[in-house]
Amino acid sequence: MVYLTRIERFNAAHKLWVTEWSDEKNVEIFGKCSNKNWHGHNYKLYVTVKGKPHPLTGFIIDAKKLGKIIRDTVTDKLDHSNLNLDVDFIPQHLQPTTENLVILIWQQLEPHILAEGAQLHYLKLVETETIYAEYYGEA
Ligand code: NI
DSSP states (O other): OEEEEEEEEEEEEEOOOOTTSOHHHHHHHHGGGGOTTOEEEEEEEEEEEEEOOOTTTOOSSOHHHHHHHHIIIIIHHHTTEETTTSOTTSOTTSOOOHHHHHHHHHHHHHHHHHHTTOEEEEEEEEEETTEEEEEOSOO
Protein backbone atom coordinates (compact mmCIF):
# COMPACT_ATOMS: atom_id res chain seq x y z
CA MET A 1 0.00 0.00 0.00
CA VAL A 2 1.30 3.44 -0.91
CA TYR A 3 0.18 6.76 0.53
CA LEU A 4 -0.01 9.94 -1.53
CA THR A 5 -0.68 13.39 -0.09
CA ARG A 6 -1.96 16.47 -1.84
CA ILE A 7 -2.02 19.88 -0.12
CA GLU A 8 -4.57 22.58 -0.89
CA ARG A 9 -5.18 25.90 0.87
CA PHE A 10 -8.13 28.15 1.60
CA ASN A 11 -8.78 31.32 3.57
CA ALA A 12 -12.03 31.72 5.46
CA ALA A 13 -13.79 33.62 8.22
CA HIS A 14 -15.64 32.19 11.19
CA LYS A 15 -16.90 32.76 14.70
CA LEU A 16 -17.34 30.23 17.49
CA TRP A 17 -20.39 31.12 19.52
CA VAL A 18 -23.17 29.43 21.49
CA THR A 19 -26.26 31.66 21.45
CA GLU A 20 -27.63 30.16 24.68
CA TRP A 21 -24.55 31.35 26.57
CA SER A 22 -23.73 34.83 27.89
CA ASP A 23 -21.14 36.97 26.10
CA GLU A 24 -18.78 36.37 29.02
CA LYS A 25 -19.09 32.61 28.81
CA ASN A 26 -18.53 32.63 25.04
CA VAL A 27 -15.36 34.67 25.50
CA GLU A 28 -14.25 32.39 28.32
CA ILE A 29 -14.70 29.22 26.25
CA PHE A 30 -13.85 30.37 22.73
CA GLY A 31 -11.41 33.22 23.38
CA LYS A 32 -10.53 35.26 20.30
CA CYS A 33 -12.51 32.87 18.08
CA SER A 34 -15.67 34.31 19.69
CA ASN A 35 -15.08 37.78 18.22
CA LYS A 36 -18.57 38.99 17.23
CA ASN A 37 -17.38 40.62 14.02
CA TRP A 38 -15.67 37.46 12.73
CA HIS A 39 -12.01 36.74 12.08
CA GLY A 40 -10.11 34.74 9.49
CA HIS A 41 -7.67 31.86 9.23
CA ASN A 42 -5.37 30.73 6.45
CA TYR A 43 -6.13 27.02 6.37
CA LYS A 44 -3.94 24.31 4.91
CA LEU A 45 -5.55 20.96 4.05
CA TYR A 46 -3.52 17.73 3.68
CA VAL A 47 -5.38 14.95 1.88
CA THR A 48 -3.73 11.51 1.96
CA VAL A 49 -5.03 8.71 -0.23
CA LYS A 50 -3.86 5.11 -0.31
CA GLY A 51 -3.78 2.37 -2.88
CA LYS A 52 -1.53 0.35 -5.15
CA PRO A 53 0.24 2.08 -8.04
CA HIS A 54 -1.41 1.32 -11.37
CA PRO A 55 0.84 -0.98 -13.47
CA LEU A 56 0.89 1.42 -16.44
CA THR A 57 0.61 4.91 -14.96
CA GLY A 58 2.34 4.23 -11.64
CA PHE A 59 -0.36 6.35 -10.03
CA ILE A 60 -2.58 5.55 -7.03
CA ILE A 61 -4.69 8.42 -8.30
CA ASP A 62 -3.84 11.11 -10.82
CA ALA A 63 -2.55 13.87 -8.51
CA LYS A 64 -3.91 16.57 -10.85
CA LYS A 65 -7.32 14.93 -10.68
CA LEU A 66 -7.04 14.65 -6.89
CA GLY A 67 -6.30 18.38 -6.69
CA LYS A 68 -9.33 19.13 -8.86
CA ILE A 69 -11.58 16.92 -6.69
CA ILE A 70 -10.38 18.72 -3.54
CA ARG A 71 -10.90 22.15 -5.08
CA ASP A 72 -14.27 21.38 -6.70
CA THR A 73 -15.85 19.63 -3.72
CA VAL A 74 -14.20 21.44 -0.81
CA THR A 75 -11.72 24.28 -1.05
CA ASP A 76 -13.40 26.37 -3.77
CA LYS A 77 -16.55 26.34 -1.60
CA LEU A 78 -14.62 27.25 1.56
CA ASP A 79 -12.18 29.79 0.14
CA HIS A 80 -13.05 33.40 1.03
CA SER A 81 -16.26 32.21 2.67
CA ASN A 82 -17.86 32.77 6.03
CA LEU A 83 -17.84 29.26 7.49
CA ASN A 84 -20.82 30.01 9.74
CA LEU A 85 -23.07 31.19 6.90
CA ASP A 86 -21.93 30.46 3.37
CA VAL A 87 -21.01 26.81 2.87
CA ASP A 88 -23.65 24.30 1.80
CA PHE A 89 -22.02 21.33 3.57
CA ILE A 90 -21.53 23.05 6.95
CA PRO A 91 -24.75 22.87 9.01
CA GLN A 92 -25.46 26.20 10.69
CA HIS A 93 -26.01 24.55 14.10
CA LEU A 94 -22.45 23.17 14.08
CA GLN A 95 -19.47 25.16 15.37
CA PRO A 96 -17.02 25.64 12.48
CA THR A 97 -14.07 24.35 14.48
CA THR A 98 -11.11 22.64 12.86
CA GLU A 99 -12.36 19.35 14.35
CA ASN A 100 -15.84 19.64 12.82
CA LEU A 101 -14.47 20.90 9.50
CA VAL A 102 -12.15 17.95 9.05
CA ILE A 103 -15.09 15.50 9.47
CA LEU A 104 -17.28 17.43 7.02
CA ILE A 105 -14.45 17.66 4.49
CA TRP A 106 -13.95 13.88 4.73
CA GLN A 107 -17.64 13.32 3.94
CA GLN A 108 -17.35 15.55 0.87
CA LEU A 109 -14.18 13.98 -0.49
CA GLU A 110 -14.54 10.27 0.18
CA PRO A 111 -17.06 9.27 -2.55
CA HIS A 112 -15.10 11.15 -5.24
CA ILE A 113 -11.84 9.49 -4.26
CA LEU A 114 -13.43 6.03 -4.15
CA ALA A 115 -14.81 6.70 -7.65
CA GLU A 116 -11.21 7.15 -8.85
CA GLY A 117 -10.26 3.74 -7.45
CA ALA A 118 -8.30 5.02 -4.41
CA GLN A 119 -9.13 5.17 -0.72
CA LEU A 120 -9.12 8.23 1.47
CA HIS A 121 -6.72 7.51 4.33
CA TYR A 122 -6.10 10.69 6.31
CA LEU A 123 -6.88 14.38 6.50
CA LYS A 124 -4.99 17.08 8.32
CA LEU A 125 -6.45 20.55 8.56
CA VAL A 126 -4.07 23.22 9.81
CA GLU A 127 -5.80 26.29 11.21
CA THR A 128 -2.83 28.18 12.65
CA GLU A 129 0.87 27.54 13.12
CA THR A 130 0.09 25.90 16.44
CA ILE A 131 -3.26 24.13 15.88
CA TYR A 132 -4.34 21.39 13.51
CA ALA A 133 -6.84 18.54 13.48
CA GLU A 134 -6.31 15.07 12.01
CA TYR A 135 -8.93 12.54 10.94
CA TYR A 136 -8.84 8.93 9.72
CA GLY A 137 -12.56 8.60 9.06
CA GLU A 138 -13.45 6.79 12.29
CA ALA A 139 -16.67 7.65 14.11
NI1 NI B 1 -10.83 31.05 14.81
